Amino acid sequence: MVELKKIIEDMGVSDYGFGNVRGLIPENWSDLDQSISIFVELSRPLVDDIKSQGPTKTYFAHYRAMNNYINEITLKIVMYLQKKGYRAVAIPASQTVSESSDIRGVFQHRTAATVSGKGWIGKSGMFIHETIGPSVRMGTVLTNFKLPVGSPVKEGKCGRCRECVIACPAMAIEGTEWRAGIDRIELYDAKACSDYMKESYMHIGRGSVCGICMAVCPFNKK
């Protein structure tokens, strides 16, 4: 365990956590019920830029660099665990696998992150890290290596705030407080969000970034 922690810490992550995701993972990986979540804080000035001028090309470049970095970190963790004789899989940092309008990855990073106890999900559907806030990118490794798991967070802490609901240009956010197990559509319309990004920001990030809901959130670390 000490060796695994050192490997993760040496790669410069902002934080990491461990969770038990039994019952939450795809059936073909049911033996991989332990999760490793890593968190990397986004560049604060670039998030501030989104707040004042909307998504920028520099933010998109940063977003892509972060995803590549996270994929490298989670790959190294998988390689380490397999060398030790365990099974492990890295969930890609940013990937959609569904063909329909139900835009999803193979497993939600935010699910593992809340189960690890490191934060909750905001009304916007973003993961909000307990100290960093929502300006964070995440990576996840699923494994059968038994980990010292955290206590799952089961409720949101947005309270009366509606900043993201008001700021979202796609009007995609419902304004509902998150609780564990809630259907994503009760929080926000992923298709409306995606359609808006494609319509409005194709010239910036091939229509794959916006981040306004993230930038306006008062839980961002000051």
Ligand code: SF4
């Ligand atoms: S990323 Fe942009 S369009 Fe999508 S929910 Fe957030 S503010 Fe709305």
Ligand code: SF4
């Ligand atoms: S902006 Fe407000 S309502 Fe939206 S996620 Fe952040 S705290 Fe929650």
